[in-house]
Amino acid sequence: MIVTPREARVLTGSHFMLGDHACAEGALAAGCTFFAGYPITPSTEIAERLAARLPAVGAIFVQMEDELASMAALVGASLAGARAMTATSGPGFSLMQENIGLAVMMEAPCVVVDVQRGSPSTGLPTLAGQSDMMQVKWGSHGDYEIVAYAPSSPQEAFDLVVKAFNTADRWRIPVFVMADELIGHMTERVVIPPADQIPRVERKRPRHKPGDPSFLPFLAENEDLVPPIVHAGEGYRVNFDSLTHDERGYPATAAAPHDRLVRRLVNKIRLHADQIIEYEEALLDDAEVAVLAYGSTARSARRAVIEAREQGIRAGLLRLITVWPFPENKIRELNNRVKAFVVPELNLGQMSRETERFSSRPVIGVNHAGGAMMAPAPILDAIREATK
Amino acid sequence: MAEIQVESHPIDALFRKDRLPHIWCPGCGIGPIAHAYALAILESGIPQDKHVCVSGIGCSARAEGYMNLDTYHTTHGRALPFATAMALVNPELEVTVLSGDGDLIAIGGNHLIHAARRNVDINAICVNNFNYGMTGGQVGPTTPPGARATTAPYGNYEQPFILPYLAAAAGAVFVARWTSLHVRQLKDAILRAMQKKGFTFIEVLAPCPVGFGSPNDIGDAIEETWLYRERCVVDHNASLQSLEIDLRRKDVPFVMGNFVDIERPTFDPLVMMKEKGRE
Numbered sequence: 001m002i003v004t005p006r007e008a009r010v011l012t013g014s015h016f017m018l019g020d021h022a023c024a025e026g027a028l029a030a031g032c033t034f035f036a037g038y039p040i041t042p043s044t045e046i047a048e049r050l051a052a053r054l055p056a057v058g059a060i061f062v063q064m065e066d067e068l069a070s071m072a073a074l075v076g077a078s079l080a081g082a083r084a085m086t087a088t089s090g091p092g093f094s095l096m097q098e099n100i101g102l103a104v105m106m107e108a109p110c111v112v113v114d115v116q117r118g119s120p121s122t123g124l125p126t127l128a129g130q131s132d133m134m135q136v137k138w139g140s141h142g143d144y145e146i147v148a149y150a151p152s153s154p155q156e157a158f159d160l161v162v163k164a165f166n167t168a169d170r171w172r173i174p175v176f177v178m179a180d181e182l183i184g185h186m187t188e189r190v191v192i193p194p195a196d197q198i199p200r201v202e203r204k205r206p207r208h209k210p211g212d213p214s215f216l217p218f219l220a221e222n223e224d225l226v227p228p229i230v231h232a233g234e235g236y237r238v239n240f241d242s243l244t245h246d247e248r249g250y251p252a253t254a255a256a257p258h259d260r261l262v263r264r265l266v267n268k269i270r271l272h273a274d275q276i277i278e279y280e281e282a283l284l285d286d287a288e289v290a291v292l293a294y295g296s297t298a299r300s301a302r303r304a305v306i307e308a309r310e311q312g313i314r315a316g317l318l319r320l321i322t323v324w325p326f327p328e329n330k331i332r333e334l335n336n337r338v339k340a341f342v343v344p345e346l347n348l349g350q351m352s353r354e355t356e357r358f359s360s361r362p363v364i365g366v367n368h369a370g371g372a373m374m375a376p377a378p379i380l381d382a383i384r385e386a387t388k
Numbered sequence: 389m390a391e392i393q394v395e396s397h398p399i400d401a402l403f404r405k406d407r408l409p410h411i412w413c414p415g416c417g418i419g420p421i422a423h424a425y426a427l428a429i430l431e432s433g434i435p436q437d438k439h440v441c442v443s444g445i446g447c448s449a450r451a452e453g454y455m456n457l458d459t460y461h462t463t464h465g466r467a468l469p470f471a472t473a474m475a476l477v478n479p480e481l482e483v484t485v486l487s488g489d490g491d492l493i494a495i496g497g498n499h500l501i502h503a504a505r506r507n508v509d510i511n512a513i514c515v516n517n518f519n520y521g522m523t524g525g526q527v528g529p530t531t532p533p534g535a536r537a538t539t540a541p542y543g544n545y546e547q548p549f550i551l552p553y554l555a556a557a558a559g560a561v562f563v564a565r566w567t568s569l570h571v572r573q574l575k576d577a578i579l580r581a582m583q584k585k586g587f588t589f590i591e592v593l594a595p596c597p598v599g600f601g602s603p604n605d606i607g608d609a610i611e612e613t614w615l616y617r618e619r620c621v622v623d624h625n626a627s628l629q630s631l632e633i634d635l636r637r638k639d640v641p642f643v644m645g646n647f648v649d650i651e652r653p654t655f656d657p658l659v660m661m662k663e664k665g666r667e
Contacts, residue, residue, distance in 0.1 A: 034477055036469075060476050060657045065502035069469035072462065076442070076473035079460065080481070084473075102463050210437070232458045232474055233481050235437040239404075239453055241461045242445075250407060251453060251461075 009057045010195040017190040019154040019183040020045035020087075023113050024053065025190070026161025027085050029198045032111075033059045034082035036073035038066055038092060041125040042181040043115035046087035067092035071099035071112075074174075078108040079240060081231035083165055087113040089181075091122060093132055094139070100174050101140035104265060106240045107218075107227065109168035109203065113161065113177045115184040116295075118346075118370030128181035129370030130295055130346040134353075136176050137324050143262055145269035147276055148176040148324040150294040154188045160321070166201035167276065171268055172226050178323060180346065182296035182373055204228045210235030216247040218261075225268035269325060278321035279330060283309060287316030289386045290338045292331075292355055294320040297344050297374045304344075304379035315383045323351060331358040340386035344379045346370045362386065401436070402426035404456045411450055415601075415609020417568030417594025418515055422451040424571050425486060425513065428578035429457075432482065440483045442471040444496060447522045448488035448515035448594075465496030468503040471510045479509070479658060482582055489516040489530040493549055497529065504558035504587050506655045511581040511588045514551060515568075517596035525599035532635045536603045553628040555589035556648045562588035563648035565631065567616045568595065570644065577646055586654045593633075593642065604635070620644055 010029045017025070024046045027035065035054060037047045047063070054061040060082070064070040070086045077084040088096060093114050103110055118124025119131035132139075136148045147167050151157040160177050168175040206228040208215035217238045220227045230236040239249040244261055246252040252261075269276065283305060284290060293301035298319045308315035316338075318330065334341070341359055343352035344366035352365040366382045368374070403426065412418050429439050439457045443449035445464035452459040462470045467485045475483040485492070492500055492514045503510065519537055520526040527537035530551065531544040556563045562584050564577040574592060581588035595601060595612035606612045619638075624645035631643050 034473065036473060055657065055661045058658070058661060062473075062476060062655075062657070064469060065498055068466060069472075069499055069502070072466035072469040073473035075462070076460070076470035077477045080474040080477035082473075082477045098463055099466060102466075106460075231478075232440050232460075233438050233478055234458075237437070237456055237458055239459045239461065241453070242463055243461060 007195055010198060011192050012194045013192060015190045015192065016187060017154055018045060019157050019179065019186045020115065021049045022154040022158040022190045023087065023161050023177065023179065023184070024049035025192060026158040027111070027165070028053055028057065029158070029192065029195070030083065030162040030165035031200065032083050032085050032165065034077040034084040035060070035086065036062050036064050036070045036077065036084070037086045037088065038064055038070050040089045040092045042117055042184050043087040043089050043113065045184070046113060046115070067095035068098060071096040072102070074110040075099055075103045075106060075108045078103070078110045079106065079232060085111040085113065087115065089115050089117050090119040090129070090132055093135065097135070097139040101142060101144070102242050103174040104140070104144040104146070105242050107172035107229070108174070109172050110174050111161065111164045111168055111177065112174055113179060116178060116180040124371050126181070127371040128296060128346055128373065130180055130297065130350070131370060133178065133323060133345070133347065133350040136178055143266055145266050146173055146176060146324060147171070147269065147322060148178050150178045150320055150323045151183055152295055152298045152319065153183065154186055154190050157183060158190050158192065162198060166199060169203045170201045172229060173269065178295065180295050206230055206236070217249050218245060219247040220264060220268070224272065225264050273325040276322060277325055277327045279327050280319040280321060282317040282319070284316030284318060284334070287314050288339045289313065289315045289342060289383050290318055290334045291315060291342045291344070291379065291383065292318045292320065292351065293344055294323055294351065297346060300374045300376045301344055301379055303376040304383060307376065307380050308383045313383060313387055320351070326354050328358045331355055335359045335361055340364060342366060342379060342382045342386055344374050344382070346374055398430060399423065399426040402429055402456055403454050407454050410454055412447060413598045415595060415597040415612070416447070417517065417592070417596070417613070418448050418451055420568040420571050421513065421515055421574065421592050421594060422454060422486070424574040425451070425484065425578055426455070427575045428582060431579055432582045434482045434582065438480055438482055440474060440481045442467045442474065442483060442485045444487045444491035446488040446491045446520065448486065449491055451486050465491055465494070465499065467491065468496060468499040468510070468512065472503055472506065472508045475508050475510050476657060479656065483509070484511040484513060484582070486513045487515070488521070489514055489518070490520045490528045493551065494529045500555070501558040504555055504560040504589065507559060507561065507586045507652055508655050509585050511578070511590070513578065513590045513592060515592050515594050516551065517594045517600055519596060519600040521596050521599040525603055532633050534636055538603070548633070550628065550631045551589070551591040552631050552647050556628050559587070559652065560589040560648060561586035561650050561652050562646070564646040565591040565593070566644050567593040567620065569613055569617055573644070580646065580649070586652060616642060
């Protein structure tokens with residue numbers, strides 16, 4: 001049998017697979033051609049799997065000296081034309097924030113997997129947390145918008161890494177897969193489809209030829225506000241700048257061009273959030289209590305909702321697939337028909353605060369700071385409390 | 389006297405004329421260094437569209453924006469890992485990092501030693517003006533002993549790095565030091581760096597009359613340049629440890645030269661994969 005590169009990349013079939021390995025296989029299936037990273041628990045298995053698998057399919061694996069370098073390398077690789085990914089956890093994610101801002105500013109598509117652990121600081125290296133949910137939105141300085149997904153299973157880790165590459169290329173942004181230690185270290189069934197069924201979104205490329213003086217590399221001609229991307233060595237001779245820049249890519253450090261640029265970077269996501277946002281609804285149609293959950297915690301939330309229903313309580317689940325952009329319209333709609341929201345998280349209240357911004361009903365957080373799975377029982381208690 | 393009019397210059401094509409005038413102070417040494425880089429590109433035989441210039445932050449890091457190439461003005465200190473990735477992804481590119489001593493040696497110092505060790509095919513040109521120029525004359529890791537800077541209230545008491553010694557120890561395959569006055573030798577060194585496979589490092593001493601010369605009573609740009617010129621000795625075989633720069637000691641020369649030119653396997657995953665496939 002002749003194995004084509006595409007087939008060698010895509011491990012089609014049904015597997016009993018570690019969540020971290022599913023992230024790595026998602027990257028391979030999505031056509032990742034460059035991985036740079038630095039070892040950190042509980043994400044290291046992603047790097048190790050890719051170190052073993054990427055060279056065999058003609059893609060580059062490089063271990064960098066730290067996460068500052070890893071994220072800088074991702075931006076460089078992306079602008080040289082690679083589909084680029086890294087994987088990390090809390091402390092490494094903190095170091096990446098600087099060049100996440102660079103990826104936003106240079107509009108360099110790339111994927112960052114954060115297998116979250118208990119934080120702050122070194123915290124709980126081997127134990128779960130959902131501590132970086134606000135950092136992924138606000139961690140780098142300035143106003144910007146990104147897309148972040150939260151997988152609830154190894155299968156979804158695979159699916160969302162594939163999706164993250166496509167979303168990154170579609171909108172020219174860094175995209176995040178916010179896993180947690182429980183998902184990363186969970187082994188479950190992962191079904192990988194045939195190579196020709198893996199969705200692939202290509203980057204928008206310029207309609208101008210190199211040397212065309214009318215080409216403005218940072219002018220978004222279309223309603224989507226995304227300019228076409230040029231890669232190094234193609235002859236366009238473009239300046240990519242971390243400074244505020246105009247449509248030519250030249251530094252333009254003044255109020256008016258700055259406002260124009262930052263608004264476009266923000267609006268290309270905010271104005272198209274409906275095309276990006278994904279969530280799963282379960283038993284919400286007649287619910288009087290809505291449980292909002294994501295990641296590993298959503299598994300326990302589902303159990304609690306089922307148990308509540310068995311006790312005659314009309315509870316439902318809103319499971320976030322994209323955590324950012326946040327589904328604010330869905331919250332506003334639910335707010336009209338539920339008595340309260342229950343938000344379980346492995347942190348002391350991050351997405352519950354975001355929920356409060358769009359709700360006039362009580363938002364009941366079910367929190368612990370990380371280190372153990374969120375059990376269904378405290379969520380069920382909160383649901384009961386909410387109906388009183 | 390008749391006015392001399394020059395319609396064009398061979399290096400015009402290497403600069404973005406619509407970006408001029410530049411931001412540098414009168415007497416700054418960065419301009420001649422960008423000129424030498426442009427001349428080396430012309431002589432390299434590598435198509436202009438395959439040359440890529442990457443920089444970090446600072447006065448020297450602004451040179452990339454004037455080059456008519458694919459250019460990348462990145463974050464402070466991170467030019468080398470950014471450039472490393474570009475060179476790995478597209479080996480056809482001739483990737484040069486042109487940045488300053490604060491950027492490459494202080495905030496980016498860790499990346500420098502690892503880039504040298506990793507030996508990816510990129511060139512680093514480090515403009516050393518002994519201070520942070522863009523922020524107005526602060527002390528840095530190359531500020532000579534005793535020199536004054538706005539953030540060295542006792543004079544600099546930290547031992548400066550000897551950059552060629554550092555780069556060579558970390559594994560750079562070509563290491564040189566020149567001044568911005570040595571335009572021809574500098575151009576030749578950059579050309580040699582472009583021809584070599586692997587990580588190359590060139591330190592270029594440059595006058596910074598506003599940020600460094602003035603507070604250190606060196607005088608104006610001409611006097612600072614003259615100081616570097618009269619203290620210069622070319623010695624390609626100099627001991628790397630002996631390359632210290634101490635303005636106070638008139639008996640210690642500023643040693644220039646192409647000190648290291650060795651062969652060492654480069655980190656080139658695409659080639660390594662092919663070789664692995666043949667086994």
